[in-house]
Amino acid sequence: MTTAPTLPRWSLAVPPSALLILLVSYGRDLGAVLIVLVCIGLAAAVTAAVHHAEVVAHRVGEPFGTLILAVAVTVIEVALIVTLMISGGEKAAALARDTVFAAIMITTNGIVGLALLVGSLRHRVQEFRAHASGGALAVLTAMVTLSLVLPTFTLSTAGPTYSGSQLAFAGVASLVLYGVFVFVQTVRHRDYFLPKTSVSEDDHAEAPTSRTALSSLVLLLACLVAVVGLAKTVSPTLEKAVESAGAPVSFVGVVIALLVLLPETVAAVRASLRNRLQVSLNLALGSALASIGLTIPAIALASIWLAGPLTLGLGPKELVLLVLTLFVSMLTLVTGRATLLQGTVHLTLFSAFLFLAVTP
Numbered sequence: 001m002t003t004a005p006t007l008p009r010w011s012l013a014v015p016p017s018a019l020l021i022l023l024v025s026y027g028r029d030l031g032a033v034l035i036v037l038v039c040i041g042l043a044a045a046v047t048a049a050v051h052h053a054e055v056v057a058h059r060v061g062e063p064f065g066t067l068i069l070a071v072a073v074t075v076i077e078v079a080l081i082v083t084l085m086i087s088g089g090e091k092a093a094a095l096a097r098d099t100v101f102a103a104i105m106i107t108t109n110g111i112v113g114l115a116l117l118v119g120s121l122r123h124r125v126q127e128f129r130a131h132a133s134g135g136a137l138a139v140l141t142a143m144v145t146l147s148l149v150l151p152t153f154t155l156s157t158a159g160p161t162y163s164g165s166q167l168a169f170a171g172v173a174s175l176v177l178y179g180v181f182v183f184v185q186t187v188r189h190r191d192y193f194l195p196k197t198s199v200s201e202d203d204h205a206e207a208p209t210s211r212t213a214l215s216s217l218v219l220l221l222a223c224l225v226a227v228v229g230l231a232k233t234v235s236p237t238l239e240k241a242v243e244s245a246g247a248p249v250s251f252v253g254v255v256i257a258l259l260v261l262l263p264e265t266v267a268a269v270r271a272s273l274r275n276r277l278q279v280s281l282n283l284a285l286g287s288a289l290a291s292i293g294l295t296i297p298a299i300a301l302a303s304i305w306l307a308g309p310l311t312l313g314l315g316p317k318e319l320v321l322l323v324l325t326l327f328v329s330m331l332t333l334v335t336g337r338a339t340l341l342q343g344t345v346h347l348t349l350f351s352a353f354l355f356l357a358v359t360p
Contacts, residue, residue, distance in 0.1 A: 007055070007212060007219075014048035015219045017041065018226035025233050035237060042230045042259065049223035049263040050270070052216040059213035063185050063193040066282040069264060072221055074290035076228045077260055081295060082302045094311040096299045097148060098250060101318055102257040103291040104144060105353045107284045108325055111261070111268050112332075113346030115280035119272035120340040126277040130336035132185075132192035133278070136285040137333055139181045141326050143292045146170050148322070152313030160313025164303070167310070171300030178293025185282075195276040224263065231259035247358045254357050261287065277338060317360065321353055 021041035025034050049069075057065020077099070085095055119126045147170050156163040162170060185193050208216070239252045264283050271279035299310060314322060328349060332342045 006208075007215065008051075011048050011051050011216075011219065014044045015222035015226065018045040018048070018230065019222060022226050022229040022233065026229065027233075030234065030237050035234070038230050038234050042227060042234070042262075045223045045226040045230065046262045046266060049220055049227060050266045052220035052223060053263065053267055054270075055208055055216040056213050056220060059208050059210070059216075062195065062279060063190065063282050063286075066267075066279055066286055067182065067186065068217070069220070069267060070283060070286040070290045071294075073224045073228070073260065073263060074287065074294050076221075076224050077291075078294050078298045080228060080232060082298050085299065085302065085306060093309065095253075096295055096310065097312050097314070098253050099257060100144075100291050100295050101148060101314060101322070102254050103261065104140075104288050105321065105325065105350065106257055106261050107264070107288040107291075108140075108329055109346045109350035109353065110258075111265050111284040111287070112281065112329070113343050113348075113350055114265065115268045115272040115277065115284065116332075116338045116343030117340065117347060118269055118343075119275065119277055119280070120338060120343055122273055123275050124339070126272070126275060126338045127196045128278045128281055128333075128336060128338065129192055129194075129196055130333055132189075133281045133285060133333040134330075135184070135192075136181065136281075136289065137326070137329055139177050140285060140288055140292070143174050143177050143289065143296075144322065144326075146173055147292055147296045148312060148314050149319065150313075152315075152319070157309065159309065160311055160315075161309040162312060167300045167303060167312075170312075171297040174293050174296040178289055181289060181293075185286075193278065193282055195278040227263060228260050231256050234259075248360060251357050254354065281333075317356060321349070321356070325349055 018041045021037055025038050028034065030038065053065065053069040056068055060068070081096055081099055116126075150170075151162050151166075152160045154162065154166060156166060235252055235256055238255050239249060242249060242251050242255075264287050268280040268283045271277070271283070299306075303310060328345055332338070332346065
């Protein structure tokens with residue numbers, strides 16, 4: 001008789017320790033010791049978050065596991081965005097746009113490209129379900145166009161902004177599209193989003209008990225709070241470093257987005273190494289969809305308390321990068337097979353995004 005796996009001690013100790021580091025460092029000027037402590041806490045929280053996400057995923061099965069991780073980190077991030085926008089005044093007018101755009105570039109090019117690269121280096125050619133990932137890309141294209149492209153061209157208000165009714169429509173449309181996608185992913189066509197091939201030993205491992213999975217879910221949420229909080233805590237130090245390097249201050253937002261999305265990145269890479277590329281794509285595209293599908297409705301609701309217009313429309317440079325990303329993603333996902341070439345192309349686009357963020 002096999003015994004259901006239990007959580008290792010380190011995975012139980014990391015979440016409260018990371019939250020304690022967050023409590024000690026939050027709102028303070030970070031000296032050398034605190035910076036090192038925050039970085040250690042951040043790395044440990046990411047590692048623990050991935051572990052607990054895998055425990056939950058093993059209990060509930062795919063694609064619920066990837067959905068829980070993507071939605072959990074996005075909800076926490078959206079809460080911070082709305083809080084910063086309400087307290088930030090005019091300086092935070094473009095915060096939601098910049099955060100969502102950075103999340104799209106990181107997930108569709110950074111996470112997807114890295115997963116394709118490491119997976120192809122180990123397995124040469126990986127297969128995935130094109131009708132699932134292609135459907136997710138179609139939803140993403142519609143949502144990002146309604147939320148970040150159209151505001152640049154509407155005439156009701158001056159600048160790349162929406163009027164109140166237009167913002168409400170975009171928020172409702174994003175929420176409906178995301179809700180239907182989640183329904184299709186988890187209920188109607190769940191089998192479309194399951195890994196096409198698997199060589200993982202985890203498939204035959206004993207599933208954790210419901211109590212263990214519930215504990216992991218609580219600890220996962222604690223880890224994600226710590227990851228986002230510690231990333232925001234270290235942002236003033238990053239801002240000073242960016243200013244010293246002569247880069248625009250907006251690059252700090254990109255770095256913060258990279259830190260916040262670390263759990264999804266690590267989980268996607270590990271899945272790809274196990275020849276479960278569909279799980280990696282579920283994580284990457286699911287995170288991008290959750291970022292838009294939850295952020296836009298949240299700021300539409302928060303606009304009641306926000307003073308001044310919200311800048312949502314992308315500039316010419318960002319529009320070119322977005323169109324190129326969506327076009328390349330379509331060519332990648334239409335085949336159902338991935339090689340080293342596709343991974344290299346996506347990582348090149350991601351490098352271009354980072355380079356132009358530093359040298360606009």
